[in-house]
Amino acid sequence: MENDAAKADVVFDSTADVDRTLLRENLKLTFEQRAQKHLRALQMVEELRRAGKKLRQKSDGR
Amino acid sequence: MAVDLAQIIPPLVRSKVDFILIGGMAAILHGSARVTFDVDLVYSRTHENIERLGAALAPHGPYLRDAPPNLPFSWDAKTISDGLNFTLTTNLGDLDLFGEVAGGETYQDLLTHSVEIEAFGVRFRCVDLPTLIRIKEAAARPKDREAVAELRVLLEESEKKQI
Numbered sequence: 001m002e003n004d005a006a007k008a009d010v011v012f013d014s015t016a017d018v019d020r021t022l023l024r025e026n027l028k029l030t031f032e033q034r035a036q037k038h039l040r041a042l043q044m045v046e047e048l049r050r051a052g053k054k055l056r057q058k059s060d061g062r
Numbered sequence: 063m064a065v066d067l068a069q070i071i072p073p074l075v076r077s078k079v080d081f082i083l084i085g086g087m088a089a090i091l092h093g094s095a096r097v098t099f100d101v102d103l104v105y106s107r108t109h110e111n112i113e114r115l116g117a118a119l120a121p122h123g124p125y126l127r128d129a130p131p132n133l134p135f136s137w138d139a140k141t142i143s144d145g146l147n148f149t150l151t152t153n154l155g156d157l158d159l160f161g162e163v164a165g166g167e168t169y170q171d172l173l174t175h176s177v178e179i180e181a182f183g184v185r186f187r188c189v190d191l192p193t194l195i196r197i198k199e200a201a202a203r204p205k206d207r208e209a210v211a212e213l214r215v216l217l218e219e220s221e222k223k224q225i
Contacts, residue, residue, distance in 0.1 A: 015211045015215050017211070018211055019095070023094075024219060027220065027223060029093075034091055035068065035087075035090060036068075038090045039068075042064040045097055
């Protein structure tokens, strides 16, 4: 019972931190537009990862 | 490699594979703003569907993700029948296939908790938002805690939108 109460508190606190404006914007999009938006974000993350890897290799002298 | 739903879903639908989209990509279609790196599908474990799944993915070079190269792994109906859940890399991106999800639910169990989605020129099934939350909670992975919070907010916002 105590654990359930603690879990509920954690969930409550977490939802308070969620940025609702982003979600409301997403809900205005079609399914395909949501997937395309995600793909663009994913490509950006992967580009940043590649850049980070290059930078680490450069600083390691490789 | 950035995984693209538009590349993975249509070949499976056209091969008549019975599956339900779950996980992070299902969350994206429900409106999530988080980034996910793979596609998670629950597939039907019938003999016919396993045959179709094997044939549909074979041209895309499925291989066990993070496994050493050159293992004697062949992607076919026997391999799928002998296993249950597969963490794969393919030339379409990373793909996780589940015969069962956390909590032991199967394709058949989730069918009534899924919605039909029309996108990428095809129709396919995606787990509904309350069930997606339940699956993520059952998995109880620390990384899902924030995702569950976001999904709960999405559920609230979607319900408000419908009123």
